[in-house]
Amino acid sequence: MDKKPNNLNNQRPSHLDAPQGAQRAQSKPYKQYGERASQPATQRSARSAAGAAGSASRQGGAVRRSPGRTMTTSTGRSVSRGAAIRAQKQAVNDANRVANQYLDAATKQTDQPRRANVIDDSPRLKIIGLGGMDSGGSKNMMVIEYQNDAIVIDCGNDLGVDLPGINYGISDTTYLDQIKNKLRGFVMTHGHLDHIGGLPHILPKYNVPVYGSRFTIGRVEEIFQNFGLPMPDGFQLQTVIMNETTHERLKLGQFYIELVRVTHSIPGSTMVVVDTPIGRLINTGDFRLDPNPLDHERTDISRIEELAKEGVLLLMSESTTTERLGRTPSESTIEKSFIDIMDRAPGRIFVGLFSTNMNRVQMIVNAAVHHGKKVAMDGRSMISTVEMAVRNGYMKIPKGTFVSIASAPTLKDDQIVVVCTGSQGEPNSALQRMSLGDHKHVALKEQDSVILSSTPIPYSGNDALIRSMVDELLKKGVHVHRHETYELDHGGPLHVSGHGSIEEYRDIIKLIRPKFFLPIYGDFTAKKYHNDIALEEGLPRANMLNVENGQVITLTKDKMLLDGEVPHGTILVDQTGAVVSTVVVKDRVLLAEEGVVAVVLTIDKKTGALLTSPDIISRGFIYMKENEELMNAFRTELRRAVTQRFKRVDLDRFKAELRDYVTHFLFEQTQRSPIVIPVVNVIGGRSEKANNDTHKADANGQQQPKTPEEIALEQQRRFAQMRQRLLNQDARVD
Numbered sequence: 001m002d003k004k005p006n007n008l009n010n011q012r013p014s015h016l017d018a019p020q021g022a023q024r025a026q027s028k029p030y031k032q033y034g035e036r037a038s039q040p041a042t043q044r045s046a047r048s049a050a051g052a053a054g055s056a057s058r059q060g061g062a063v064r065r066s067p068g069r070t071m072t073t074s075t076g077r078s079v080s081r082g083a084a085i086r087a088q089k090q091a092v093n094d095a096n097r098v099a100n101q102y103l104d105a106a107t108k109q110t111d112q113p114r115r116a117n118v119i120d121d122s123p124r125l126k127i128i129g130l131g132g133m134d135s136g137g138s139k140n141m142m143v144i145e146y147q148n149d150a151i152v153i154d155c156g157n158d159l160g161v162d163l164p165g166i167n168y169g170i171s172d173t174t175y176l177d178q179i180k181n182k183l184r185g186f187v188m189t190h191g192h193l194d195h196i197g198g199l200p201h202i203l204p205k206y207n208v209p210v211y212g213s214r215f216t217i218g219r220v221e222e223i224f225q226n227f228g229l230p231m232p233d234g235f236q237l238q239t240v241i242m243n244e245t246t247h248e249r250l251k252l253g254q255f256y257i258e259l260v261r262v263t264h265s266i267p268g269s270t271m272v273v274v275d276t277p278i279g280r281l282i283n284t285g286d287f288r289l290d291p292n293p294l295d296h297e298r299t300d301i302s303r304i305e306e307l308a309k310e311g312v313l314l315l316m317s318e319s320t321t322t323e324r325l326g327r328t329p330s331e332s333t334i335e336k337s338f339i340d341i342m343d344r345a346p347g348r349i350f351v352g353l354f355s356t357n358m359n360r361v362q363m364i365v366n367a368a369v370h371h372g373k374k375v376a377m378d379g380r381s382m383i384s385t386v387e388m389a390v391r392n393g394y395m396k397i398p399k400g401t402f403v404s405i406a407s408a409p410t411l412k413d414d415q416i417v418v419v420c421t422g423s424q425g426e427p428n429s430a431l432q433r434m435s436l437g438d439h440k441h442v443a444l445k446e447q448d449s450v451i452l453s454s455t456p457i458p459y460s461g462n463d464a465l466i467r468s469m470v471d472e473l474l475k476k477g478v479h480v481h482r483h484e485t486y487e488l489d490h491g492g493p494l495h496v497s498g499h500g501s502i503e504e505y506r507d508i509i510k511l512i513r514p515k516f517f518l519p520i521y522g523d524f525t526a527k528k529y530h531n532d533i534a535l536e537e538g539l540p541r542a543n544m545l546n547v548e549n550g551q552v553i554t555l556t557k558d559k560m561l562l563d564g565e566v567p568h569g570t571i572l573v574d575q576t577g578a579v580v581s582t583v584v585v586k587d588r589v590l591l592a593e594e595g596v597v598a599v600v601l602t603i604d605k606k607t608g609a610l611l612t613s614p615d616i617i618s619r620g621f622i623y624m625k626e627n628e629e630l631m632n633a634f635r636t637e638l639r640r641a642v643t644q645r646f647k648r649v650d651l652d653r654f655k656a657e658l659r660d661y662v663t664h665f666l667f668e669q670t671q672r673s674p675i676v677i678p679v680v681n682v683i684g685g686r687s688e689k690a691n692n693d694t695h696k697a698d699a700n701g702q703q704q705p706k707t708p709e710e711i712a713l714e715q716q717r718r719f720a721q722m723r724q725r726l727l728n729q730d731a732r733v734d
């Protein structure tokens with residue numbers, strides 16, 4: 001990974017298999033914005049809406065325009081002012097719609113704010129998903145609350161947010177503020193970022209311990225160490241390692257918690273068992289039921305059976321791949337494919353995979369050692385996690401196996417395997433840079449082999465990134481092995497998912513036989529299919545729910561009901577780890593879509609005449625040098641507008657009119673609605689009330705005339721202030 005302070009930036013989580021490593025573009029791939037199918041549809045609609053409004057107004061102009069509100073320009077075309085304003089409103093609405101997918105709780109104005117920390121002695125549990133109940137299970141976060149105790153299970157981030165300048169989203173924790181005094185701890189199911197990535201932002205506010213397996217806590221410490229921003233004074237990360245093998249139980253308030261080992265695509269993955277005064281809850285975390293995982297750390301079925309025998313009130317089961325038929329193949333089914341490639345590969349071998357998939361790294365190391373090859377690693381996130389895994393005994397690397405990536409070129413081609421990040425084609429990842437011939441130590445050449453040991457993260461837009469990287473690799477004459485085409489390439493499978501398929505979700509329900517069932521960590525559709533599985537297994541429909549973020553579930557021994565909602569939402573975070581306001585994001589979306597035009601006028605107060613030619617500054621709108629004719633017409637129109645209106649209305653009104661006028665003109669000419677910022681500099685005279693201070697008081701309170709220099713200075717200062725005001729205000733609605 002790069003030198004950037006915040007390693008979160010580079011890690012793309014994933015709801016599906018092992019996200020992290022997949023380094024998201026160093027700078028969030030802003031170019032993706034606009035490439036992805038989802039958002040662009042919305043954005044394009046902004047343009048087409050504007051276009052539609054334009055054509056409608058042209059056709060219907062004669063019918064719909066009100067008299068005196070239409071202007072005809074030098075080109076002879078006319079359009080109603082209303083159409084132009086409507087088009088701009090439409091552009092704003094579309095920008096809002098894009099940004100409104102991610103509002104914080106205050107902006108959402110969730111009703112009925114709940115009072116915090118009041119004595120609550122009702123014998124019922126409250127269960128709330130503050131995150132994880134939408135968009136494919138991201139920023140996962142469940143609150144479990146009983147009387148005056150509460151714990152939080154998981155605290156992830158959402159790297160799927162595709163807004164300009166935004167790196168990821170985290171859950172809005174306004175509700176946790178309200179129950180702050182009840183919080184006893186955060187319990188993590190496993191170390192993927194969509195389960196722990198929100199901690200550096202959220203945990204310092206509450207300063208309670210984080211509980212998890214040894215590997216998970218290692219990951220938590222890793223992300224705190226690599227977090228770019230300083231922690232608040234007085235905050236100390238407190239972690240508690242729980243042994244998932246010995247069924248250690250800890251008391252947190254009135255709850256007892258226990259971790260149970262499951263197989264997933266990162267070591268140390270666990271279910272979280274919470275024994276409460278009214279019954280037992282189980283949160284599965286992410287899991288699959290691999291009968292033969294490489295590390296032999298199978299899901300602890302016998303412990304699950306014991307827990308089930310004692311009775312489980314509520315099963316909360318993850319819902320990532322509840323639409324995938326059958327069973328997920330065992331990790332062991334792909335081992336042979338790597339050995340085969342190593343047997344046959346004529347040159348060097350490069351393997352791209354998710355940075356936290358330690359079992360996969362171990363598998364490749366084993367195969368390399370078997371073939372007498374050395375292993376080099378590239379990608380800072382992966383190296384950091386491997387170091388942590390080795391330190392904690394999760395990996396066994398024979399001495400002398402690892403060599404530095406810098407020394408890779410000095411080894412013979414048949415002696416080196418490079419394990420690296422970039423299997424998702426992420427910009428600036430190790431593999432992507434190699435594909436572009438842009439890597440510091442490695443120049444790929446014919447006969448090298450590249451293995452992509454992952455599949456594109458669904459809904460991530462990564463398919464296209466991978467495709468163009470593969471193009472570049474093939475152009476270089478490199479042998480490329482992809483999971484999707486392994487049969488065509490005459491090899492074996494190269495990837496298995498870290499999540500189960502339908503039969504495994506079913507097995508867990510059958511094993512645990514809960515009284516109530518709550519699908520979690522998935523969108524509505526995935527959770528619906530999960531409920532269907534539970535129905536097939538005989539659970540009554542009344543004993544299951546499909547809830548959204550923020551909805552409150554109340555649970556007693558014999559009832560599970562919905563009871564309103566608490567504040568919830570998304571907080572957006574940029575590359576530096578700083579929070580970004582939705583208002584800023586909306587402007588960015590609008591700017592990205594339509595651009596900005598500033599008009600700077602210097603006007604003589606007395607005569608109302610323009611003192612200089614109007615300055616027009618355009619960014620992201622049109623290239624002015626190629627549109628000289630339009631710009632000249634625009635200046636002419638501006639002069640006319642100033643002559644007609646400046647003397648007749650006050651300055652604020654004039655600026656508002658000017659903005660509408662410019663919006664109208666530009667829309668009429670270009671069918672676009674850029675953000676328009678009018679800047680009016682009035683020179684001479686006492687143009688505004690505040691200008692009355694052109695006299696200064698002397699020691700006796702007597703007015704003295706100011707010198708021309710002082711007046712000029714004063715005017716300059718006022719102009720600067722006015723400009724600042726303009727820049728500070730919301731350009732869309734001022």
Ligand SMILES: [Zn+2]
Nearest residue numbers: 018192264286
């Ligand atoms: Zn996971």
